[in-house]
Amino acid sequence: MDFLERLNHAVDYMENHLDGSLDYEEAARIACCSLYNFQRMFSYIMDIPLSEYVRRRRLTLAALELQHSDIKIVDLAMKYGYESHDSFTRAFQKMHGVTPSRARDRGVILRSYPRVSFHISVRGDQEMRYTIVDKAPFEIFGIEEVFSSVYDPAHKSVPEFWQECHENGAYEELFDAANFRRRGETYSGMCAIHGALNYRNTGNSTYPYMLFAFLTEQSDPLGYTRVSIPAHTWAIFTSEEHGYDQIGAMTSQLWKRVYSEWLSASGYDKLDGPDIEIYGDCGNGNYYSEVWIPVVQK
Incomplete structure (x- = not known):
C-alpha cells in the first residue's frame, strides 16, 4: 500500500467515525505514521489543520441531519462530539451563519465542507532540489517551547x-x-540559529520546537536545552535564494511540497523523529532555507 492509499484509508476511518468516537491515534496508525506526522502531513497538504477539517465535516453532516430529521439539537450536539447545546450552537453558527434551530427553515443558506481525497500532485513547472545524506550523530542546544498540534490552525505559534x-x-x-x-562572525546578517522539532515526545497533541545552534567545542550550552540527534539517513531539501523576509514562507513552502509531492513518488518513507529547519546566508545579500527529514527507503 503506497503513501496516498494509506492517507485515504485514514480519511475513510475518520469519515466513518464523525458521528461517534474518533480516535486520531487510530487514524495515524492506519496512515502508518505517528500522530505528529499525520497531523503535519494533513495540514500542509490540505492547508487546514486536521482538527479543523473534522470540525467542519461534523458540522456539515449535522446541518444535513437537521434538515432531514426531527432529531433534538441537544442529541445532535452529543452525536457530533459537543459537550453541550451551547457549545454546539456557537460552533454551528460560526460555520453556517445561523443557529441550529434556524437551519431547519426552508430557504436558509448553509455551508457544506466536502470530504477530502488524496491524489498524486503532478507538477512539471517547478523543480525540487534535494539530496539523500547519511549523517553521524550530532548535538544541538537552544531555546525550547512546546506547541499544540491541534489548536494552532494558522501555524502562527x-x-x-x-x-x-x-x-x-x-x-x-x-x-x-x-x-x-x-570566529569573526557578526550577529547582523548571519543565519546561525536554526529550528528543530519533534526530537522528543511531548504528548499526542503537542510537539517541541527549538531555536538551536549546533554544539561545537567553542559552544557554551549552560542553561540551554541540549538534544542529541541520532544517526539518520536524511532527505535534505533546499530552497531557491530569497530575501530575508521570505525565510518563513519559503520554509513552509518546502514542507508543503515534501508532503504533497515528494513523499508520494520518492521511494522513501518519512520516519518519526527530529525534523530540522536550516536558515542559511548566501553571502550576497540573499538567503536559503533547508528542511531535513529522517527517511528510510521503502
Whole structure:
C-alpha cells in the first residue's frame, strides 16, 4: 500500500467515525505514521489543520441531519462530539451563519465542507532540489517551547516564538552562546540559529520546537536545552535564494511540497523523529532555507 492509499484509508476511518468516537491515534496508525506526522502531513497538504477539517465535516453532516430529521439539537450536539447545546450552537453558527434551530427553515443558506481525497500532485513547472545524506550523530542546544498540534490552525505559534526571541534578546544571547563572534562572525546578517522539532515526545497533541545552534567545542550550552540527534539517513531539501523576509514562507513552502509531492513518488518513507529547519546566508545579500527529514527507503 503506497503513501496516498494509506492517507485515504485514514480519511475513510475518520469519515466513518464523525458521528461517534474518533480516535486520531487510530487514524495515524492506519496512515502508518505517528500522530505528529499525520497531523503535519494533513495540514500542509490540505492547508487546514486536521482538527479543523473534522470540525467542519461534523458540522456539515449535522446541518444535513437537521434538515432531514426531527432529531433534538441537544442529541445532535452529543452525536457530533459537543459537550453541550451551547457549545454546539456557537460552533454551528460560526460555520453556517445561523443557529441550529434556524437551519431547519426552508430557504436558509448553509455551508457544506466536502470530504477530502488524496491524489498524486503532478507538477512539471517547478523543480525540487534535494539530496539523500547519511549523517553521524550530532548535538544541538537552544531555546525550547512546546506547541499544540491541534489548536494552532494558522501555524502562527512558531513564527511568534521566533519574533519574541528576537525582541527580548534571547536570539542574540543564543548566538553568543554558540561563540560565533569569536570566529569573526557578526550577529547582523548571519543565519546561525536554526529550528528543530519533534526530537522528543511531548504528548499526542503537542510537539517541541527549538531555536538551536549546533554544539561545537567553542559552544557554551549552560542553561540551554541540549538534544542529541541520532544517526539518520536524511532527505535534505533546499530552497531557491530569497530575501530575508521570505525565510518563513519559503520554509513552509518546502514542507508543503515534501508532503504533497515528494513523499508520494520518492521511494522513501518519512520516519518519526527530529525534523530540522536550516536558515542559511548566501553571502550576497540573499538567503536559503533547508528542511531535513529522517527517511528510510521503502
